[in-house]
Amino acid sequence: MKAFVVPKPGGLDRLEVRDLPDPGDPGPGQVRVALHATSLNFHDYLIASGQLPTEDGRVLMSDGAGVIEAVGEGVTEFEIGDHVVSCFFPQWPDGAPRSPVGSFGDTPGDGTDGFALSHAVRAAAAFTHAPHGWSHSEAATVTTSGLTAWRALVGDGRLKAGDTVLTLGTGGVSITALQIAKAMGASVIITSSSDEKLERARKLGADHTINYEEEENWGEKVHKLTGGCGVDHVIEVGGPGTLAQSIEAVRVGGHIALIGVLTGTKGEVPTAALMGKHVRLQGLVVGSRRQQQDYVAALEETGIRPVVDRTFPLEELADAFRFEESGSHFGKICVEW
Numbered sequence: 001m002k003a004f005v006v007p008k009p010g011g012l013d014r015l016e017v018r019d020l021p022d023p024g025d026p027g028p029g030q031v032r033v034a035l036h037a038t039s040l041n042f043h044d045y046l047i048a049s050g051q052l053p054t055e056d057g058r059v060l061m062s063d064g065a066g067v068i069e070a071v072g073e074g075v076t077e078f079e080i081g082d083h084v085v086s087c088f089f090p091q092w093p094d095g096a097p098r099s100p101v102g103s104f105g106d107t108p109g110d111g112t113d114g115f116a117l118s119h120a121v122r123a124a125a126a127f128t129h130a131p132h133g134w135s136h137s138e139a140a141t142v143t144t145s146g147l148t149a150w151r152a153l154v155g156d157g158r159l160k161a162g163d164t165v166l167t168l169g170t171g172g173v174s175i176t177a178l179q180i181a182k183a184m185g186a187s188v189i190i191t192s193s194s195d196e197k198l199e200r201a202r203k204l205g206a207d208h209t210i211n212y213e214e215e216e217n218w219g220e221k222v223h224k225l226t227g228g229c230g231v232d233h234v235i236e237v238g239g240p241g242t243l244a245q246s247i248e249a250v251r252v253g254g255h256i257a258l259i260g261v262l263t264g265t266k267g268e269v270p271t272a273a274l275m276g277k278h279v280r281l282q283g284l285v286v287g288s289r290r291q292q293q294d295y296v297a298a299l300e301e302t303g304i305r306p307v308v309d310r311t312f313p314l315e316e317l318a319d320a321f322r323f324e325e326s327g328s329h330f331g332k333i334c335v336e337w
Contacts, residue, residue: 003117004317005057010050012318012325018057023121026072031124033084035066035115037136037336039308040324041144041172042260044109048321054110060317061335062088062108064115065130065139075124083130085139085296086115087289088147090126094290116317118337128292131299137334141306142296144286145172145332149235150295151287152257153180157233161185166222166249167235168242170197172332173259175307177235178204183302189222189231197330204307219248230254230277240268247273258283307331 003020026032038061046052048060064086068078078084091106092098105111108126130139152173153159165181166189167174174190181188182205189208190201198209208225215221223230230251236243237260246256247270256279274281287295298304309329312320314337324333 008056028073030072032070037140039140059113061114061116063143065136084127088286149176163232166231219245222249
């Protein structure tokens with residue numbers, strides 16, 4: 001069985017295809033899955049590029065979608081032939097998070113082997129059903145970026161019709177957040193440095209767009225677009241480099257979901273502005289299995305389908321990461337086999 005792994009030290013030019021033993025039959029409480037697709041996330045990129053350390057020969061990719069081939073004793077949730085998608089935190093079934101950020105010991109593609117391979121035998125609780133009728137590539141977008149956007153807006157944000165959402169950039173989380181917000185009757189403002197991407201966002205339903213290279217103080221622009229009130233929710237993917245503007249953009253008592261660190265992991269926080277506006281700044285990393293099941297149900301009910309910019313074959317995984325590195329994608333990048 002062939003698998004894509006990252007050696008130590010890592011790097012996109014050092015990714016390897018290795019022959020691994022077939023995982024065999026599932027034991028009690030386990031399922032055997034034939035994998036067919038994955039999707040790229042910034043966390044996967046950090047592992048593959050060697051910026052986040054992991055064990056030598058770690059099988060890459062947190063997201064995995066495929067078909068149940070066999071079920072072990074005691075498994076009642078799945079049957080042979082079911083289409084499934086992996087969970088980012090298989091040890092987190094429901095409820096409030098119990099592990100601090102950085103505790104990725106059970107996360108596929110980081111603390112344990114991921115899904116850049118043909119077959120896996122894992123606990124049944126490491127998967128949920130995939131949305132009915134979706135391709136494997138589409139289903140692979142659920143695990144990380146999709147669930148992150150869902151939890152940020154619905155789980156933590158309690159999004160409701162009539163709310164206003166600001167989402168930064170046009171990557172997987174931000175575009176999914178746009179789709180979720182519009183499906184639930186919210187208004188959306190989206191930022192990008194590309195007018196072409198902003199036009200695509202408008203076609204997906206964005207109510208207002210801001211080119212942040214042309215509007216350096218885009219937080220002030222957001223205030224003007226909302227009649228001086230500010231937005232109810234901010235999907236903050238930048239981190240320290242954009243947080244001050246996000247605080248400027250949010251309304252008094254509003255909600256900022258801090259889900260990304262694209263501008264770094266350290267920086268100044270304008271605490272006076274945060275306190276003075278009574279803002280709720282919520283950090284989060286993906287979500288629980290129960291939240292993923294809720295998200296899948298919502299996808300089937302609303303008819304939302306993911307925006308996949310480009311799909312690569314598995315043997316071109318390194319090229320897929322380089323495409324992600326370029327920042328030219330809109331929505332998700334997938335890999336299938």
